[in-house]
Amino acid sequence: MDINIGIPNDQRQAIADGLSRLLADTYTLYLKTHNYHWNVTGPMFNTLHLMFETQYNELALAVDLVAERIRALGYPAPGTYAAYSKLSSIKEEEGVPKAQDMIRNLVEGQEAVVRTARSIFPLVDAASDEPTADLLTQRMQIHEKNAWMLRSMLE
Template sequence: MSTINIGIPEDQRRAIADGLSRLLADTYTLYLTTHNFHWNVTGPMFNTLHLMFEGQYTELALAVDLVAERIRALGYPAPGTYSAYAKLTSIKEPDGVPSASDMIRQLVAGQETVVRTARSIFPVVDEAHDEPTADLLTQRMQIHEKNAWMLRSLLEN
């Protein structure tokens, strides 16, 4: 591969790619969990949750591509296996099929985990003046914060 000269030193590109790899793993794990819950949700809110989960997992499916492509643009391979994601993710897989309300709680926690992971990458991104990654992180945080809010609102009495 030819030398990458985009104005970000290799050590910073590596640190950013490592952070984005954790974000990719969290995003993919949340995608898989959301898709699982879409298939398996039951109860009086079935239709509402089934449709909401579908919208969220569809958005997540597109997001993993954006994150992986940014890692590649920085010159590093994007992780793409279950075993790699299992090592990198901060999101715990669900056990069995939880109740609808527990699904919502777990998805809120997952959305918030992705936000924290994205936020944790900002120091090195800011230091490197990596505006494309900062823009990607900001967009991801906005989406996940909104999704967490919408899911939390379903738990209020």
């Protein structure tokens, strides 16, 4: 059945493509944050263990919101590690970094998600796609706050 929500197919496709990159970044950051939660050590163990848990739980909910918006626009949401690896601006790493490096890596990851979300706005604005704009605004606000909180631990 055709989708008629007031956004032409080509604009919906472009927005869904952008959201697919956002989904890939979000899922990759989720996995990295969860990995760090399991493997963090050192004097800040308890603080970081709990902070990372809070963040990966929020990311787990976020991937569903992004994927469902892609589906509402009429396109399949990517859902494999292979797809995420191609789409994500966040790279995986080998080994287990020290706690301070984990924090730095997560700041970079949080900021990468913000940049990806921000890059979709011109498409969303041109299509008057307010639901996606609302989703992007919420995601950016959360990731900017997380980056700030993590960054403050490095000072």
